Amino acid sequence: MTEPGSEPERTTGMPRWVKVFLIVAFLLVVAFVVTKLAGVEHGPGLHGP
């Protein structure tokens, strides 16, 4: 939802909010991988008869 009328602002370096976002994303990916390695079922097989 990029607003066409607004002017982009200049900043330097990676902002803190991006670092926080990357850490949270990394932790979520690690959690996902750990659950997969732990053998937790995912998808339709989880509820099959």
Added chain:
Amino acid sequence: MLMSPGLRKLVFAVHLTLSVGWVGAVAAYLALDITAATEGNAQTLRTAYLGMDRIARYVIVPLALASLLTGVIVSLGTKWGLFRHYWVLISLLLTTVAAAVLLSETRTISLYANVAADPATSDHHLRALGSTLPHSIGGIVVLVVILVLNVYKPKGMTRYGQRKERERSTVLTP
């Protein structure tokens, strides 16, 4: 290539409609998903699974793909660009991941709907199907994050954006 102000507003209006529609459609889907997760009545479960399938295939998937496409067009047609600002880049990344997970999840939803539509499926089997609740809750959280990013537009330029800005400044100030 930047779009004219009139065209920008038109494309932005279309993009906004599709994006907000996507969130709304996922909310409607979530209501049926919660029903599938909590309801014990077999007839209600059948109806919920069939509804989830229709909403996902004919509303959510088209809205998601169209929103992704128009988002890219709006970004490329304005000064924001696609890779210049972190909030645009992260929005693109999250939207792409959300659309990919959605497309993958659609197969599961169709499977549930086919089982639910089969008159031979027992009530016990139907209740054992479960729901797609983790995905639908995760999906709506991601969409809200994207929406917040797009409304607040937090500051921060990528290296590519900074380089482009320097090049533009050099051209403008001889």
